[in-house]
Structure formats: C-alpha cells, structure tokens
Amino acid sequence: MKDDYIRIEGARVNNLKDIHLTIPRHSLCVITGLSGSGKSSLAFDTIHAEGQRRYLETLSSYARQYLGILQRPDVDHISGLSPIIAIEQKTTTRNPRSTVGTITEIYDFLRLLFARASIAYSPVTGKPMIRYTAEQMVALIAQQYKGKRCILLSPVVRGRKGHYRELLDQILKKGFLEVRIDGTITQITHNMMLDRYKSHFIEIVIDKLVPPSQEDADPALLARLRDSVNTALYHGDGSFAVLDPDTGKLDHFSKHLMCPESGLSFPEPAPHSFSFNSPQGACPTCKGLGYTTRIDLQKIIPDPALSIAQGGLDPFGKYRDTTLFQHLEGVAKKYGFSLHTPIKDIPEEGMDTLLYGSEELIYVKSSIGTHTITFSGLIHRMEQMSEQSEKRMAANDRYLEEVMCPECKGTRLNSTALQFRFADKNIAQLAAMDILPLLQWLKNVEDNISERQKKIASDILKELRDRLRFLLDVGLSYLSLNRSTRTLSGGESQRIRLATQIGSTLVNVLYILDEPSIGLHQRDNLKLIHAL
Numbered sequence: 326m327k328d329d330y331i332r333i334e335g336a337r338v339n340n341l342k343d344i345h346l347t348i349p350r351h352s353l354c355v356i357t358g359l360s361g362s363g364k365s366s367l368a369f370d371t372i373h374a375e376g377q378r379r380y381l382e383t384l385s386s387y388a389r390q391y392l393g394i395l396q397r398p399d400v401d402h403i404s405g406l407s408p409i410i411a412i413e414q415k416t417t418t419r420n421p422r423s424t425v426g427t428i429t430e431i432y433d434f435l436r437l438l439f440a441r442a443s444i445a446y447s448p449v450t451g452k453p454m455i456r457y458t459a460e461q462m463v464a465l466i467a468q469q470y471k472g473k474r475c476i477l478l479s480p481v482v483r484g485r486k487g488h489y490r491e492l493l494d495q496i497l498k499k500g501f502l503e504v505r506i507d508g509t510i511t512q513i514t515h516n517m518m519l520d521r522y523k524s525h526f527i528e529i530v531i532d533k534l535v536p537p538s539q540e541d542a543d544p545a546l547l548a549r550l551r552d553s554v555n556t557a558l559y560h561g562d563g564s565f566a567v568l569d570p571d572t573g574k575l576d577h578f579s580k581h582l583m584c585p586e587s588g589l590s591f592p593e594p595a596p597h598s599f600s601f602n603s604p605q606g607a608c609p610t611c612k613g614l615g616y617t618t619r620i621d622l623q624k625i626i627p628d629p630a631l632s633i634a635q636g637g638l639d640p641f642g643k644y645r646d647t648t649l650f651q652h653l654e655g656v657a658k659k660y661g662f663s664l665h666t667p668i669k670d671i672p673e674e675g676m677d678t679l680l681y682g683s684e685e686l687i688y689v690k691s692s693i694g695t696h697t698i699t700f701s702g703l704i705h706r707m708e709q710m711s712e713q714s715e716k717r718m719a720a721n722d723r724y725l726e727e728v729m730c731p732e733c734k735g736t737r738l739n740s741t742a743l744q745f746r747f748a749d750k751n752i753a754q755l756a757a758m759d760i761l762p763l764l765q766w767l768k769n770v771e772d773n774i775s776e777r778q779k780k781i782a783s784d785i786l787k788e789l790r791d792r793l794r795f796l797l798d799v800g801l802s803y804l805s806l807n808r809s810t811r812t813l814s815g816g817e818s819q820r821i822r823l824a825t826q827i828g829s830t831l832v833n834v835l836y837i838l839d840e841p842s843i844g845l846h847q848r849d850n851l852k853l854i855h856a857l
C-alpha cells in the first residue's frame with residue numbers, strides 16, 4: 326500500500342510553506358496554480374532534486390567527486406520515489422550540427438538503413454552501380470570476349486604526379502614485363518622513369534589472352550582466365566579493367582561498388598558515410614552545416630547617407646585618431662573623396678578598395694610623417710580580427726549572413742552519399758519530408774524494394790516507424806528530421822525529448838514535465854495526454 330504513493334512531509338524549498346502531500350504513483354498527476362505559487366519548487370526543486378541526490382549517493386565516492394555535492398532539499402521526509410527523469414522546457418541545444426533526426430536518433434537508424442540496404446547509382450550514367458564476385462567476372466569476360474583477344478589491366482597509379490622509378494622496378498621484379506602508361510602499353514626497362522611533374526595513369530598488364538566460351542570451355546584456358554582475374558584483382562586492389570586492343574574499349578570490373586561504364590567506384594557504404602557530422606559523409610564546402618557564411622554589406626553599411634567620419638561603416642564606428650582611420654584617409658585621398666563624403670557618393674573604385682583592398686600604393690599621413698602602404702581592405706581586416714580574438718569574432722558575427730551551401734544545396738552531405746537511394750529516395754530527401762508523410766511512405770515502402778532489401782531492412786524499418794509514431798503522438802507531425810534544433814521552440818524540444826523517452830523502454834520511471842502542452846494546438850492536446 327505504502328508503495329502506491331509518493332509521500333512528502335514538511336517541504337520548505339523556496340517559498341513552500343512546510344507542506345505535506347501524497348501523490349499517487351503509476352498515474353498522470355498535474356500540479357497547477359498561479360505563477361509563483363511554488364509548482365516548480367515542488368516538482369523540480371524538491372521531488373526531482375531529492376530523487377537525483379539519492380541516485381548520486383549510490384555511486385562510488387570516486388564517481389561522486391566529479392559530480393559535486395548536491396544540496397539536500399529543505400524537506401523533512403520523502404518516501405516512495407522511483408528513478409526520476411525531468412524534462413524541462415529549456416531549448417535542448419544550440420549546436421548547429423544537431424537536428425530533430427540526430428537528437429531523436431531516428432537519423433541514426435536511417436543511416437543504418439542506407440548503409441545496409443540502399444542502392445548506389447552512378448553519377449555518370451544514372452544506372453545502378455555493381456559489385457561482382459571473381460566468379461561472376463570470369464563468366465562475364467568469357468561471355469563478352471570469347472574467341473577475341475583481350476588484355477587484363479590492374480590500375481596502380483590513378484592520375485598522380487611522380488617519376489615512379491621504384492614502383493616500375495618493383496613491378497618488373499614481380500615478373501610483369503609490360504605496363505600501360507597514360508594509355509600506351511610499354512615494355513618496362515631497368516631504371517625507367519616518367520616525367521615527375523606530370524600526372525600519370527599506370528596499369529600493370531596482367532595477361533593477354535583469348536578467353537574460351539563457357540560452354541565449349543577448354544578447362545586449361547578457363548583456369549588461366551580465372552588465375553589472371555584473381556591476379557588482376559590482387560594487384561589492382563579489388564579492381565581491374567579489360568581492354569579490347571582492336572577497339573580500345575575498356576570494361577571495368579570491381580569487387581567494390583562500381584559503375585561498369587566509367588570505372589568510377591565508391592567506397593563500401595557504412596553508417597558514417599551518411600553522417601554530416603563525419604568527414605566521410607559531410608559536404609566538403611560547408612563541412613556538414615548546410616550553410617556557409619558571407620559578409621552582409623547591408624549590415625556593415627546600414628545607412629549609405631552617412632559618411633565614414635559619421636560612423637557609416639558600422640563595425641568601425643565614428644572617426645577617431647587611429648591608424649585605421651589614417652589609412653582610410655589615405656584611400657579617400659587617392660580615389661578623390663573624403664571621410665566626410667556620404668558613403669553612397671563614394672566612387673565605385675574607391676568603395677571596392679575600402680572593402681576588398683588593392684595592390685595600389687596608398688600615401689598615409691601620420692604624426693611621424695608620410696609613408697606608403699597597400700591597403701588589404703576592411704573585410705579582410707574583419708576576418709583577421711575574428712581570427713585573433715573570440716570576442717571580436719562574436720562581434721563580427723552580426724555582419725555575417727548565412728546562405729544555403731551552394732554545393733550540397735543545404736543537404737549537408739557530400740555528393741557520394743547522395744548517390745545512394747533506398748526505394749528511389751536518397752537520405753537527404755527522406756530527412757526533408759515532414760514526419761507524417763515520411764511515416765506514410767515508410768508504411769508502403771516494402772512494396773517497392775527487393776526481397777533481399779526486405780530481409781535486411783525489415784527490423785530497421787519497424788524501429789523507424791515506431792519512433793516516428795512517438796513523434797506523431799506528441800503532436801509534432803509537421804517537423805522534418807533535417808530541422809535544425811536551433812530553430813525549435815522550448816515546447817517543441819520538450820516534446821521531442823518526451824517522444825525519445827517513450828521510445829526508450831524504461832519502466833517505473835517518474836517523469837516530471839514542465840507545461841508539456843505549451844505551444845501545442847488544442848486538437849493535439851488529447852493526443853499528448855493519450856501518449857502520456
């Protein structure tokens with residue numbers, strides 16, 4: 326009987342007036358009251374604080390020394406507490422790398438899905454990329470080249486500079502007599518060297534042969550083809566090409582994912598290949614942020630009617646007797662204006678020099694006489710100051726604007742990651758969908774994938790659907806997984822964390838929520854209560 330209630334006796338935290346109460350367990354309880362009446366003092370500062378303190382006391386003294394001492398809340402006695410998780414309203418995180426998908430871990434499951442069950446498409450031909458087994462390669466070559474001459478080539482250098490004397494020597498020592506250098510087959514000679522300042526393509530000539538057809542195969546010939554394919558794979562690090570010497574046509578074969586027409590190959594996909602927080606997956610231009618920053622001229626010059634002396638260049642303020650303004654005076658003189666000219670009337674060439682600098686010599690008058698400088702421009706100066714101090718960087722942030730990354734178009738991922746598709750959608754397209762349509766898409770997706778994909782993906786798909794449904798249950802159907810958490814309201818981020826908690830399968834936990842329905846549509850209130 327005792328266990329069915331949380332009993333609190335003599336709570337005096339903050340403005341609580343020595344109150345006694347019992348709260349039924351295993352049920353949804355609401356604490357209401359005017360603001361300042363002590364709701365939070367009771368829920369967070371008493372119940373949550375005591376629960377946390379008791380939990381920490383069970384840790385070893387070694388662990389506790391890192392956690393600091395938690396004050397015992399001013400209360401006579403609390404009984405019937407279970408482990409407590411408090412979900413407050415403060416916005417989760419300002420980290421630009423965190424999205425609805427990452428904090429709910431739903432994006433992690435999508436990455437897993439893509440690493441295991443997606444199909445790569447060649448950016449050159451748009452057709453699926455293929456990976457072959459050695460046996461499949463033997464069969465294909467036998468079929469395509471039966472009775473025709475062909476040459477097996479293992480790539481060892483792909484478009485890199487160097488003279489490659491040691492490499493060519495090693496190839497010769499391994500028993501190969503010929504290489505194809507930049508498209509021409511040549512005998513290797515001792516101390517052979519290439520032009521070290523040019524980029525080269527070097528392939529080892531593994532074998533020249535006439536493959537037998539599979540049906541009337543001479544076993545000896547077929548065995549030779551099989552041997553040569555394995556040798557070619559070994560020296561080409563899993564890839565090789567077959568050259569038709571009559572037409573010059575190349576066919577590429579690889580154990581890795583590869584476009585058979587162009588020979589372009591992708592690394593084996595892994596979950597990190599689809600993470601914008603990993604160098605393997607992130608767009609190289611924006612480093613996975615989805616946006617780049619550039620200086621916003623309108624913020625630097627908010628009012629072009631002002632002159633420089635009047636403080637028209639916002640980051641630099643009004644005229645002072647400093648080196649910078651002496652330099653600006655020099656620039657003004659050179660281009661025929663003064664620091665009292667309204668900025669809108671400054672000639673274009675002068676304005677360009679002010680902002681971006683020039684190589685022209687500028688005469689600067691100062692207390693110690695006249696000297697010459699070249700002016701590197703105000704924008705460059707702002708960048709330099711940002712690098713020198715964090716404080717300046719924060720100040721200069723005001724003059725920056727975020728623009729969508731031109732390379733990844735805001736998807737945060739590199740072009741390789743986007744070539745992988747599951748049921749014809751890439752991971753960025755899925756992350757951009759609102760949660761409701763995404764869930765509907767996932768419900769039907771098994772009709773559009775192969776049996777093999779179904780087998781691999783069914784567990785992951787189920788997990789994805791469950792977790793998305795939790796978000797739906799707390800009324801967040803309108804969010805997308807790629808939504809940056811920086812732009813979420815306090816109520817939204819609280820409900821996301823609530824959904825994540827429902828997803829975890831802890832039992833007997835006491836949850837403390839702070840106005841979970843804030844900012845929620847009336848219609849969704851019922852849903853939320855149901856979820857709780």
Ligand SMILES: [Zn+2]
Nearest residue numbers: 608611730733
């Ligand atoms: Zn980018």
